[in-house]
Amino acid sequence: MNLLIHTAGAPKRLRLRDGARLCGLVLGVMVAAAMLPACTGVQPPAAYGPCPTAAQLAWQRMETNMFCHFGPNTFSGLEWGEGTEPEDLFNPTDLDCVQWCAVAQGAGMKGVIITAKHHDGFCLWPNPVSSHTVRESSWRDGKGDVLRDLSDACRQYGLGFGVYISPWDRHAPDYGTPHYNLTFRQTLEDALSHYGPVFEQWFDGANGEGPEGRRQQYDWTLFNTTVAALQPHAVIFSDVGPGCRWVGNEQGRGGVTCWSRLSTQGFAPGAEAPGAAVLGSGQSDGQCWLPAEADVSLHDGWFYHPQQQTKSLQRLLSIYYSSVGRNALLLLNVPPDRRGRITEADSVRLMEFRRALDTIFACDLAQESRVTASGQLGGGGCRRYAADNVLDTAYHTYWAVADTHLQPTLTLHLREAVAFNRVMLQEYIPLGQRVAHFAVQVTDTNGAWRTVAQGTTIGYKRILLLPDMRADAVRICFDGCLAAPVINRVALYYDAIYRPEEGERQ
Ligand code: OTN
Numbered sequence: 001m002n003l004l005i006h007t008a009g010a011p012k013r014l015r016l017r018d019g020a021r022l023c024g025l026v027l028g029v030m031v032a033a034a035m036l037p038a039c040t041g042v043q044p045p046a047a048y049g050p051c052p053t054a055a056q057l058a059w060q061r062m063e064t065n066m067f068c069h070f071g072p073n074t075f076s077g078l079e080w081g082e083g084t085e086p087e088d089l090f091n092p093t094d095l096d097c098v099q100w101c102a103v104a105q106g107a108g109m110k111g112v113i114i115t116a117k118h119h120d121g122f123c124l125w126p127n128p129v130s131s132h133t134v135r136e137s138s139w140r141d142g143k144g145d146v147l148r149d150l151s152d153a154c155r156q157y158g159l160g161f162g163v164y165i166s167p168w169d170r171h172a173p174d175y176g177t178p179h180y181n182l183t184f185r186q187t188l189e190d191a192l193s194h195y196g197p198v199f200e201q202w203f204d205g206a207n208g209e210g211p212e213g214r215r216q217q218y219d220w221t222l223f224n225t226t227v228a229a230l231q232p233h234a235v236i237f238s239d240v241g242p243g244c245r246w247v248g249n250e251q252g253r254g255g256v257t258c259w260s261r262l263s264t265q266g267f268a269p270g271a272e273a274p275g276a277a278v279l280g281s282g283q284s285d286g287q288c289w290l291p292a293e294a295d296v297s298l299h300d301g302w303f304y305h306p307q308q309q310t311k312s313l314q315r316l317l318s319i320y321y322s323s324v325g326r327n328a329l330l331l332l333n334v335p336p337d338r339r340g341r342i343t344e345a346d347s348v349r350l351m352e353f354r355r356a357l358d359t360i361f362a363c364d365l366a367q368e369s370r371v372t373a374s375g376q377l378g379g380g381g382c383r384r385y386a387a388d389n390v391l392d393t394a395y396h397t398y399w400a401v402a403d404t405h406l407q408p409t410l411t412l413h414l415r416e417a418v419a420f421n422r423v424m425l426q427e428y429i430p431l432g433q434r435v436a437h438f439a440v441q442v443t444d445t446n447g448a449w450r451t452v453a454q455g456t457t458i459g460y461k462r463i464l465l466l467p468d469m470r471a472d473a474v475r476i477c478f479d480g481c482l483a484a485p486v487i488n489r490v491a492l493y494y495d496a497i498y499r500p501e502e503g504e505r506q
Pocket residue numbers: 203204205206207239246249250269270295
């Protein structure tokens with residue numbers, strides 16, 4: 001069948017195939033038009049409280065990153081170098097940052113952070129304002145630059161490049177004087193100007209100088225503004241941010257309650273930081289968006305030691321659940337050895353860890369469920385905020401309810417009873433963190449709802465460890481909210497690998 005359509009030019013002949021395509025297009029427009037009135041005038045939920053910047057959201061979605069403690073301590077066996085080590089002590093025989101990145105990528109990590117200058121003051125790059133650097137060593141005849149090698153390798157693997165630069169410096173002759181703040185600023189300027197984008201700047205608050213030591217009054221405003229000027233997208237880590245906070249321990253454990261908010265007024269990194277419990281839990285009324293980072297080493301120490309013990313797979317899975325599963329980012333330290341390579345034992349354990357996580361989270365048992373809720377923003381016709389948006393993996397789709405609906409419920413009606421032992425929930429944190437308490441319920445044999453778990457915060461991600469159970473319906477009761485919840489993911493899993501220790505807390 002041929003149709004003649006008259007356009008500005010000569011009439012065109014329209015073939016059957018084109019006609020069918022045109023009908024499909026018209027039908028699509030009609031369906032879209034039919035939906036419009038349902039969402040017309042429905043505003044998305046307003047942001048609640050402080051919210052993440054784009055850089056903080058991108059950082060949180062990295063979920064796990066690799067920390068690499070590397071420097072003179074690798075060769076001395078110390079954890080805190082004296083600052084008097086000869087530069088020739090640093091002499092990796094086969095530095096291979098491409099191998100570091102291959103291991104990081106294989107482990108599912110999204111960024112690598114290196115100790116560019118640890119407390120001993122030795123710089124892994126030819127810092128022009130220090131005489132204690134790779135330039136003064138005989139490694140690669142003084143022409144080596146670890147930041148160059150690593151930043152190039154990160155770019156090659158599509159990984160974020162991050163730098164740890166310790167404010168505490170046991171070598172710098174001007175440490176303990178106001179001039180040191182200017183030296184440190186120049187150090188930051190050089191490290192942040194020549195190696196491309198930096199996704200995270202890491203300020204360690206450790207300081208071992210006692211009364212006999214030289215005390216330094218740090219100019220944190222100067223340091224943070226210097227980083228922001230040179231690397232505006234870098235998330236700045238310290239006990240009190242401003243980009244992300246320390247979680248308050250080096251065991252990789254976020255608080256069971258873990259808010260991504262903290263009030264930092266009057267606090268500073270190190271000795272003037274909030275207490276460990278507050279760093280772990282955050283504050284529900286915190287004035288700043290300040291998500292937690294859980295830094296923990298694969299070994300007992302931070303630097304490489306020949307006889308180091310490697311954490312077990314079970315311990316790593318426990319750490320994963322108590323960091324990423326509690327609204328924190330996991331920064332796992334993997335120390336390169338004296339060759340300048342990640343050891344084979346560490347690489348094997350990291351691949352085991354990734355394989356276990358991929359197995360545990362391979363199948364979302366909620367995927368085929370029918371989802372209902374006690375309410376939906378815009379009413380049932382407006383799909384934009386529909387309850388079943390929690391099933392898709394698109395990050396920016398979510399279920400929302402009216403602002404006044406502060407104790408909504410969401411129910412997964414499974415096609416058949418399934419065995420599960422993990423529940424994963426995510427709040428859509430671009431609109432803030434709202435949930436302060438929730439309960440997980442399943443139907444019992446009489447069809448009555450029975451609470452099987454309770455939680456407090458959710459945030460970016462919360463994974464609850466449940467005993468093995470079967471159910472054909474699961475209900476989440478958001479029964480304690482500071483504002484109407486906005487949920488972008490609910491999932492169920494069966495973890496046959498990790499067995500929580502007796503009485504291990506959620
Ligand atoms: O001896 N320490 O300095 C120490 C012992 C146990 C736990 C932490 C520390 S130092 C601590 O490191 C944190 C990162 O892991 C932060 O940088 C803190 O500011 C710092 O005090």
